[in-house]
Amino acid sequence: MSAKADIGLIGLAVMGQNLVLNMNDHGYAVAVHNRTTSKTTEFIGGPAAGRTIFGAETLEELVAELKSPRRVMLMVKAGEIVDAYIEKLTPLLEAGDIIIDGGNSHYPDTERRTRTLREKGIHYIGTGVSGGEEGARNGPSIMPGGEVKAWPSVKPIFQAIAAKAGDGTPCCDWVGDGGAGHYVKMVHNAIEYGDMQLITEAYQIMHEVLGMNHEEMADLFSTWDKGRLESYLIEITAEILRTKDEDGSPLVEKILDTAGQKGTGKWTVVDSAQLGIPVTLIAEAVYARALSARKEERVRAAAILGPGPGAAGSASRPVSAADREAILADLEAAVYAAKITSYAQGFMLFREAAREYGWTIDYGAVAGMWRGGCIIRSAFLSDITEAFEANPELENLLQAPVFSGIMLEAVGAWRRAVVRAVGAGIPVPAMSSALSFFEAYRSARLPANLLQAQRDYFGAHTYERVDRPRGEFFHTNWTGSGGSVTSGTYDA
Numbered sequence: 001m002s003a004k005a006d007i008g009l010i011g012l013a014v015m016g017q018n019l020v021l022n023m024n025d026h027g028y029a030v031a032v033h034n035r036t037t038s039k040t041t042e043f044i045g046g047p048a049a050g051r052t053i054f055g056a057e058t059l060e061e062l063v064a065e066l067k068s069p070r071r072v073m074l075m076v077k078a079g080e081i082v083d084a085y086i087e088k089l090t091p092l093l094e095a096g097d098i099i100i101d102g103g104n105s106h107y108p109d110t111e112r113r114t115r116t117l118r119e120k121g122i123h124y125i126g127t128g129v130s131g132g133e134e135g136a137r138n139g140p141s142i143m144p145g146g147e148v149k150a151w152p153s154v155k156p157i158f159q160a161i162a163a164k165a166g167d168g169t170p171c172c173d174w175v176g177d178g179g180a181g182h183y184v185k186m187v188h189n190a191i192e193y194g195d196m197q198l199i200t201e202a203y204q205i206m207h208e209v210l211g212m213n214h215e216e217m218a219d220l221f222s223t224w225d226k227g228r229l230e231s232y233l234i235e236i237t238a239e240i241l242r243t244k245d246e247d248g249s250p251l252v253e254k255i256l257d258t259a260g261q262k263g264t265g266k267w268t269v270v271d272s273a274q275l276g277i278p279v280t281l282i283a284e285a286v287y288a289r290a291l292s293a294r295k296e297e298r299v300r301a302a303a304i305l306g307p308g309p310g311a312a313g314s315a316s317r318p319v320s321a322a323d324r325e326a327i328l329a330d331l332e333a334a335v336y337a338a339k340i341t342s343y344a345q346g347f348m349l350f351r352e353a354a355r356e357y358g359w360t361i362d363y364g365a366v367a368g369m370w371r372g373g374c375i376i377r378s379a380f381l382s383d384i385t386e387a388f389e390a391n392p393e394l395e396n397l398l399q400a401p402v403f404s405g406i407m408l409e410a411v412g413a414w415r416r417a418v419v420r421a422v423g424a425g426i427p428v429p430a431m432s433s434a435l436s437f438f439e440a441y442r443s444a445r446l447p448a449n450l451l452q453a454q455r456d457y458f459g460a461h462t463y464e465r466v467d468r469p470r471g472e473f474f475h476t477n478w479t480g481s482g483g484s485v486t487s488g489t490y491d492a
């Protein structure tokens with residue numbers, strides 16, 4: 001058998017099949033393999049019929065089909081299956097060949113796999129692929145990291161199949177070493193959680209505080225989608241709100257209010273806690289899903305602790321058209337300011353992760369990769385790219401001139417929107433936690449002085465003084481009965 005395929009792909013589920021067709025559209029011949037052979041046969045005889053796509057029953061056959069250096073991409077369920085395939089593939093490959101994992105792998109696994117395979121001379125790339133079925137078929141956002149030596153060989157294929165931003169730039173570029181690509185994909189997904197949570201909070205306010213019907217809400221989201229909040233998630237929200245069930249009523253109200261999650265949001269929150277970076281909006285979004293999932297417990301709690309939001313007298317009150325306009329303008333500003341804060345928190349996390357894990361990440365390029373193809377694609381990502389291009393050393397997005405002015409202008413409206421929601425008993429964990437973060441972030445002085453005093457009182461943890469240089473530590477014998485020994489270990 002002569003080698004004729006440019007790349008091999010293992011895993012013919014929804015993502016794999018669509019990526020293969022996308023690669024083939026761009027002139028690449030692809031060899032494919034799947035654990036269940038019938039799926040390979042069905043694919044070759046179906047969507048792949050008449051194309052330069054070749055089915056392989058075994059991994060040996062797959063590898064034999066590939067031109068050198070061999071490129072093999074895995075699109076299988078993340079976890080041990082990826083390790084099992086790497087183990088089976090490695091003896092079939094030669095030094096300089098490339099294994100690519102395009103699934104949602106956890107970044108420490110990608111770090112480990114890159115390291116282990118490097119010792120064997122095999123190049124490993126762990127890449128985030130975002131955009132679901134539609135993106136995979138027509139242009140996803142692709143976030144590769146791992147062994148940089150493999151990038152020149154993979155770049156032409158990935159940049160050809162990736163979505164293109166408005167200016168034609170491919171939504172794919174090298175992210176960084178080791179697990180950096182999967183890290184960026186993980187945070188991308190977590191930011192997606194935050195954007196979605198913010199939209200649901202706005203929806204509840206519109207519906208339950210302002211009594212808007214679904215057509216009105218859909219129209220408003222469509223209007224927002226023409227402005228600075230323009231994004232895929234706002235666009236689909238309008239479409240969802242317009243969709244009717246068979247009986248003609250809004251389908252969204254028939255959907256059980258329990259949110260699922262697969263883990264990338266949780267991974268991000270755990271990592272942020274370990275790195276000490278307050279990604280508060282994302283954390284609230286993850287916990288909001290967790291609370292929503294406790295449906296039966298909430299129903300029992302509502303019977304004891306109700307009436308909740310939306311109950312007669314607690315929330316919806318008639319408002320004049322002028323008031324409604326003003327309230328909705330505040331809400332739009334609140335959603336936008338909270339969204340900026342969430343991205344600022346996400347990029348704070350990138351900076352700390354890069355420092356901790358030894359990656360070099362081009363932050364502007366990351367925002368650029370998200371401009372098309374992925375779920376969080378939105379107009380304002382170009383502003384993030386520009387902010388980092390103008391100042392690659394930018395400490396925080398909130399300090400960038402393009403955002404600081406907007407934040408200062410929005411904060412009044414943001415506060416009013418949160419106060420209104422709280423007054424009506426509407427939970428707004430993402431909107432309000434981001435506001436608290438913003439207020440704290442711009443505070444030159446926080447009440448942590450009292451906190452340090454408490455720590456020193458009960459645990460002799462010491463404190464620094466405002467009237468002495470940083471790095472000098474003091475202990476007070478607060479009760480008169482404590483000693484002068486300070487704590488180096490006790491940490492409560």
Ligand code: NBP
Nearest residue numbers: 011012013014015016035036075076077078103104129132
């Ligand atoms: P799935 O995540 O559902 O995985 C299906 C593939 O994994 C099939 O090829 C299946 O083979 C294979 N597989 C499984 Br399951 N168990 C296996 C085992 N023990 N040994 C060998 N192969 C096994 O597919 P997907 O939704 O296309 O996603 C692929 C990857 O891309 C995942 O990591 C996913 O998290 C990620 N991703 C998905 C999306 C999305 O929107 N779906 C978006 C972005 C990224 P079989 O046919 O023999 O069962």
